[in-house]
Amino acid sequence: MDVPGPERLIEAEAALLRRFGYSPFAGEEPDWPAMWELLKGDFATVARPHVPAYVEMTPWPREAARIYMRRRLVADRLFEECERLYLELHAAGIDTERVEAYTLGRDAYEDAVLDFGRARETLEEVLARRVDPRYPA
Amino acid sequence: MSSFKTYDKGDVLPEDYKKALLNLMSFQADSEYAGAQRVAENHRFATRPEEAYRLSKKVFEEMGHAFYVWNIMQDLGVDVDARLFELSHNPDNPDPAKVNVINGFRKENWSKFFECWEDVALFSTVVTPAAVAFLGQYQNCSYLPWARVNVRIHKEEFGHLAFGVWASKRCIEFGGEKTREDMQRRIPKFMKMGLGFYGRPSSGDRKSQMFDIYYEFGLKVKKPEELQAEYLELLDSRLKEVGLVMPAGVEPDYDMRIGYEAEEPAAA
Numbered sequence: 001m002d003v004p005g006p007e008r009l010i011e012a013e014a015a016l017l018r019r020f021g022y023s024p025f026a027g028e029e030p031d032w033p034a035m036w037e038l039l040k041g042d043f044a045t046v047a048r049p050h051v052p053a054y055v056e057m058t059p060w061p062r063e064a065a066r067i068y069m070r071r072r073l074v075a076d077r078l079f080e081e082c083e084r085l086y087l088e089l090h091a092a093g094i095d096t097e098r099v100e101a102y103t104l105g106r107d108a109y110e111d112a113v114l115d116f117g118r119a120r121e122t123l124e125e126v127l128a129r130r131v132d133p134r135y136p137a
Numbered sequence: 138m139s140s141f142k143t144y145d146k147g148d149v150l151p152e153d154y155k156k157a158l159l160n161l162m163s164f165q166a167d168s169e170y171a172g173a174q175r176v177a178e179n180h181r182f183a184t185r186p187e188e189a190y191r192l193s194k195k196v197f198e199e200m201g202h203a204f205y206v207w208n209i210m211q212d213l214g215v216d217v218d219a220r221l222f223e224l225s226h227n228p229d230n231p232d233p234a235k236v237n238v239i240n241g242f243r244k245e246n247w248s249k250f251f252e253c254w255e256d257v258a259l260f261s262t263v264v265t266p267a268a269v270a271f272l273g274q275y276q277n278c279s280y281l282p283w284a285r286v287n288v289r290i291h292k293e294e295f296g297h298l299a300f301g302v303w304a305s306k307r308c309i310e311f312g313g314e315k316t317r318e319d320m321q322r323r324i325p326k327f328m329k330m331g332l333g334f335y336g337r338p339s340s341g342d343r344k345s346q347m348f349d350i351y352y353e354f355g356l357k358v359k360k361p362e363e364l365q366a367e368y369l370e371l372l373d374s375r376l377k378e379v380g381l382v383m384p385a386g387v388e389p390d391y392d393m394r395i396g397y398e399a400e401e402p403a404a405a
Contacts, residue, residue, distance in 0.1 A: 093218040
């Protein structure tokens, strides 16, 4: 029986998505450990004096941290969208088209910020279950 | 509630009505933009990443409120781009002959109320309910384009109130009882602003001169006393949610004018 190897299944998925414009990310991966160092303070509490570094985490909390950081990156791109729309309004003047375009950008940024918040809550739950028992206060 | 004639986009407006309408709209729009600038100045207090992002989105929302109302004013022949230019190029001291920014949102008045992130959280918890009540009445005003825009603004102001409650709870979560007590002590300075938001009572010696005109025109549809009652109800529920108590005996600060009666001559 011809059981597809793991790569072949993923390739089939990617081929389907490529029909609609998917292409694999070809840029540089973010420096996850460095980014985590700037964000991890949000998880330090009296009950959790030690928040592990990125490289110290096991796969489960590490993935929750990566998703939290990916959500943050989405928020950053939409922040830039707002910035562009805001500057355009100032340069070109107030009109209905630009005000409504700005509103869409701003709504999308809001959604991204709230997603970032939800990812923080998920990461917090995973840290509580997986990390705290290893580093008791 | 009095009955009044309504107007929609394109209708010819009586001159005195139009003047009163533009007075109120210009205070709202110009002050929303200045308010966004003030909120942005409070970024320096943000202690954690999510606090920073949530405040950032609030800045963009307040700007959006200004843009909505200016867009309508433009339809009535106002040069809104000149107002936008004045505010964006002179954020610290915009010319009162050119724009109508309420006293409370001028930098020299605003900045003295903020010493820490807890103040930022409390402003949105304690003062924003006043904005919710005040702007909420415009949803039912006689100039329908403005009423429609205020439906959107009102919904977003509830979001700012939610931000205040969220931020205040986080302060107490991280800072404990000591922070809760400190925040409790800071409430009165913001509550004075909130109570003074709507201007003076609608009757008696301290009555606002302009209120009767706005009320007759249907540009204001609730009396200051009604709005104040709405404010106190909202404030009480939000403070309880945070774990704080509404203090007694706080007097309104009408002169701070976070809200506006627009009694002084407005910039055209």
